[in-house]
Amino acid sequence: MANVLRIAIVDPNDSTREHLKSVLLGMGTVWLEAECSRYEFFTDVVEQTKPDISFIAMDSNPQRATQLVAEIVKNTPDCTVLVSSNSTDGQLILESMRAGAKEFLTEPMKPEDLATALQRVMRRHNGNRDSVSTECQILSVAGATGGVGVSSIAVNLACALASEPDHSVVLLDLDLALGDADVFLDTIPEYTLADVAQNIDRLDLTLLKKSLTKHHSGVHLLPRPIQLHDTRLVTRDSLQRIIGLLKTSFTHLVIDTSKSFTPLDFLAFEESNDVLMVTQLDLPCLRNVVRLMMVFDESSALRDKVKIIVNRVGEDNGQISLKKSKDTIGRDIFWQIPNDYKVMVEVRNNGVPLVEHAPKATITQSIRQLANALTGKTDENEGETDIKARRWLNLWPSRKVSAEK
Ligand SMILES: Nc1ncnc2c1ncn2[C@@H]1O[C@H](COP(=O)(O)OP(=O)(O)OP(=O)(O)O)[C@@H](O)[C@H]1O
Ligand SMILES: [Mg+2]
Numbered sequence: 249m250a251n252v253l254r255i256a257i258v259d260p261n262d263s264t265r266e267h268l269k270s271v272l273l274g275m276g277t278v279w280l281e282a283e284c285s286r287y288e289f290f291t292d293v294v295e296q297t298k299p300d301i302s303f304i305a306m307d308s309n310p311q312r313a314t315q316l317v318a319e320i321v322k323n324t325p326d327c328t329v330l331v332s333s334n335s336t337d338g339q340l341i342l343e344s345m346r347a348g349a350k351e352f353l354t355e356p357m358k359p360e361d362l363a364t365a366l367q368r369v370m371r372r373h374n375g376n377r378d379s380v381s382t383e384c385q386i387l388s389v390a391g392a393t394g395g396v397g398v399s400s401i402a403v404n405l406a407c408a409l410a411s412e413p414d415h416s417v418v419l420l421d422l423d424l425a426l427g428d429a430d431v432f433l434d435t436i437p438e439y440t441l442a443d444v445a446q447n448i449d450r451l452d453l454t455l456l457k458k459s460l461t462k463h464h465s466g467v468h469l470l471p472r473p474i475q476l477h478d479t480r481l482v483t484r485d486s487l488q489r490i491i492g493l494l495k496t497s498f499t500h501l502v503i504d505t506s507k508s509f510t511p512l513d514f515l516a517f518e519e520s521n522d523v524l525m526v527t528q529l530d531l532p533c534l535r536n537v538v539r540l541m542m543v544f545d546e547s548s549a550l551r552d553k554v555k556i557i558v559n560r561v562g563e564d565n566g567q568i569s570l571k572k573s574k575d576t577i578g579r580d581i582f583w584q585i586p587n588d589y590k591v592m593v594e595v596r597n598n599g600v601p602l603v604e605h606a607p608k609a610t611i612t613q614s615i616r617q618l619a620n621a622l623t624g625k626t627d628e629n630e631g632e633t634d635i636k637a638r639r640w641l642n643l644w645p646s647r648k649v650s651a652e653k
Contacts, residue, residue, distance in 0.1 A: 253370055256282040256297055258290040258316070259305035264355065268305065268332075271359045274453025275497050278366060287312050291319050294327060301369055306333040306344065307355065314343050321348030328369050332357055359453055360489065363496030384495040387622060388503040388520040390513065392527040392536040397559035399423070400592060401526055401585065401615065402504035403432040403467075407601035408612075408619040409500045410466035418460065418468040418498045420491075422516055423506040424479040427472035430461075434599020435469060437461040442473035445486040456493050465601050468498070484515055491519050500623075509540070517544075522622060523553045527577075528560050529567035537577045555582035557618070563587035583618050586611050 255278050259265035265285065272278050281299040284290045287309060294302050302320050306313035310333065317329050331344045334355035341352050351365040367383055387405065391398035403419065410417040421427035421441070430437055439459035444451065460468040470490075473479050494501050503520070505513040517523050525540065527533045537556065544550045556577065558570070561584040574581055588611040595605045602612040619625075 252277055252279050253301055253366060253373065254279045254281040254297075254299040255301040255303055256284065256290075256294055256299040257303040257305070258284040258287060258293075260285050260287065260308040261305065264305055264307070268303070268357070270454060271357070271362060271452060274359070274457060275363060275366070277363075277370065277497065287316050290316060291323060294320055294324050298324065299327060300373060301328050301330055301366070303330045303332070304349075305355075306331050306340070307335070310335070310340055314340075314347050317344055317347035317349050328372070330365060330369070360492035360496060363492075384498055384501055385522075385623065386491070386495070386501045386503065386516075386520040387522050387524060388505050388513075388516045389524045389526060390505045390509075390517070390540075391507055392525065392533040392540065394507050396526050396528055396533060397585070398507075398526050399428055399432060399504050400596070401524065401557065401559065402502050403429055404595075404602045404612075404615045405524075405619055405622075406467045406500070406502040407463075407465040407603050408616045409502070409623070411603055411616075412625075415466075415500055416468075416498045417466060417500045417502065418470065418494050420470045420494070420501060420503045420516075421472045422487075422503050422512060424472050424482060424512070425476060425506070427504060427506075429469060429504055430471045431599060432596060433463045433465075433467065433469060433601070435461050435463055435471075437469060437471045440471050440473045440478075441490070442475070442478035442481045444470065444490055445482045448486040448489055451489065451493065453493055453497055456490070457497070465604065470494075482512065484511055487512055487515055488519075491516070509543075517550055517553065520553060522555055523550070524557045524582075525554050526557045526559050527573075528563070529558060529570070529573050530565075531568065534568065534573055534576050541577065541579065554579075555622075556580070557583045557585065559585045560587040561585065563589075583614075583621065585614050585618070 257268055259268060272280050282293050282297045284293050304313050304316055317331060320327060320329050329349045330351045331349040332353040332355050333340060336354060344352055353361055353365060389398050389402040406417050406419040409415050419429055421429040444456060444459050460470055462468050503516045505516055525537060527537050544554050556579050558581050570581060588609060591606045591609050591611055595602055602615060606612050
């Protein structure tokens with residue numbers, strides 16, 4: 249089971265053990281190998297099951313639990329020990345760490361804190377075995393003006409990512425007032441971002457996953473609220489928690505952001521690995537990119553995430569040249585997506601993603617290659633159409649466009 253950590257837990261307290269189990273069961277990256285309600289049996293359980301992680305809840309007997317940490321570290325040195333307690337006593341933390349615990353989690357435990365600790369363990373673990381990334385990659389798609397193609401790119405990028413068997417993808421529609429990701433996927437979701445935000449106090453991974461709508465492409469959708477006035481239920485804090493939880497069980501999170509550049513959109517950008525800034529080659533769009541980049545440039549953390557995506561290249565309406573556009577915005581153009589009005593209208597009106605409706609179309613190949621470029625994958629199955637697509641897009645041999653036209 250690649251990229252899954254096997255975990256054994258011990259907690260004499262039935263209620264906290266059940267809670268821990270339900271949190272772990274919601275995580276796609278962990279396999280509950282064994283559970284134990286008695287400290288005295290746990291060393292044997294670990295020796296027999298050889299989990300990657302031993303989790304020791306300390307509160308039933310902190311002293312005994314600390315001894316147990318030391319025993320496990322001594323007997324099974326390959327096993328990473330995590331502990332939890334509702335005490336923030338520095339002495340207890342110090343003793344558990346000295347005994348060999350790698351992470352100390354505070355009860356009541358937040359799923360996202362556990363997930364972050366597990367990711368650190370996974371990184372160390374993979375450092376020894378392979379270099380597969382286990383962290384969720386967050387991609388926000390933003391636009392320099394309305395109708396520039398943000399939702400088309402976000403939805404179809406999510407579907408392209410989901411077509412890889414080792415990916416699990418969630419699409420979050422953060423265009424709270426007018427988002428239409430559900431229409432693109434022809435789905436009628438039962439729950440929305442507002443329902444999840446409303447239940448934030450009792451939200452765990454199980455509930456969050458139940459609130460997502462699974463599309464047959466593999467993409468899980470969390471759509472915008474149905475009622476306009478419910479948009480206010482989505483706060484910065486609730487969104488932060490929702491993103492934090494989604495991160496724990498998906499390999500990719502794609503966010504369709506609004507054109508209002510609200511604090512929620514900026515939270516999404518802060519949380520993202522990459523911010524795809526979609527523009528077209530006309531003056532109002534390029535001028536907005538310059539204005540937006542002035543804001544992004546204020547923070548080096550944000551500035552470095554931005555990737556300029558030029559959409560509808562080749563549209564016959566007197567577009568500004570790529571070279572001039574690049575000079576105007578003062579940045580490289582990361583990707584070009586061709587204009588294909590016919591196919592895009594069809595996929596939108598039929599609610600079918602590009603990968604399904606027109607898998608061989610140049611625009612589909614372009615988005616698929618964009619997904620590969622963003623995830624660092626090389627396209628082993630690159631066929632004739634792909635080569636044509638790249639050549640047409642002037643992307644050969646580098647993925648960055650030199651912007652000559
Ligand atoms: N590469 C493309 N070629 C042709 N048409 C496109 C392309 N990308 C998007 N479109 C069309 O542009 C229109 C707007 O696209 P989309 O809804 O994705 O933009 P948006 O930026 O999300 O808009 P909004 O500001 O309303 O959220 C749609 O009709 C879509 O079919
Ligand atoms: Mg949109």
